[in-house]
Amino acid sequence: MTRGRPDGDGVERSRPRILVVDDDDDVCEVLREALTDEGYAVATVPHGAAALELVKHHRPAVITCDLRMPIMDGWSFVDRYRKQAKPPASVILLSALKDVEENAKRLGAEGYVKKPFDLSDVVTKIERCLAQT
Numbered sequence: 001m002t003r004g005r006p007d008g009d010g011v012e013r014s015r016p017r018i019l020v021v022d023d024d025d026d027v028c029e030v031l032r033e034a035l036t037d038e039g040y041a042v043a044t045v046p047h048g049a050a051a052l053e054l055v056k057h058h059r060p061a062v063i064t065c066d067l068r069m070p071i072m073d074g075w076s077f078v079d080r081y082r083k084q085a086k087p088p089a090s091v092i093l094l095s096a097l098k099d100v101e102e103n104a105k106r107l108g109a110e111g112y113v114k115k116p117f118d119l120s121d122v123v124t125k126i127e128r129c130l131a132q133t
């Protein structure tokens with residue numbers, strides 16, 4: 001798995017970049033494989049602090065983000081990211097929390113998907129975000 005960097009050094013720059021922020025390695029792996037198969041350039045990181053460092057050098061088009069993570073949780077990451085990124089990427093929350101919809105509204109996320117998720121739901125949300133940019 002390529003964690004913390006876009007997959008491969010020879011990534012076509014025309015492919016939309018997706019950043020997956022989640023501390024669950026299995027979730028990262030499934031999303032990386034599925035989104036790469038859909039034609040996206042994908043990077044994964046295990047927490048918000050790593051995501052903030054990555055976005056200094058690589059601008060994603062869409063960020064999927066869990067809320068409960070060690071080191072820096074999703075709430076802190078989205079808040080700090082939105083303050084520093086101009087313009088920010090679209091954010092889609094991926095969470096098992098029962099109030100994920102309310103959290104998405106409060107954080108200004110463009111969407112949310114409840115865990116466990118269907119990959120097609122995640123892909124559809126990403127496509128909608130990309131169509132709006």
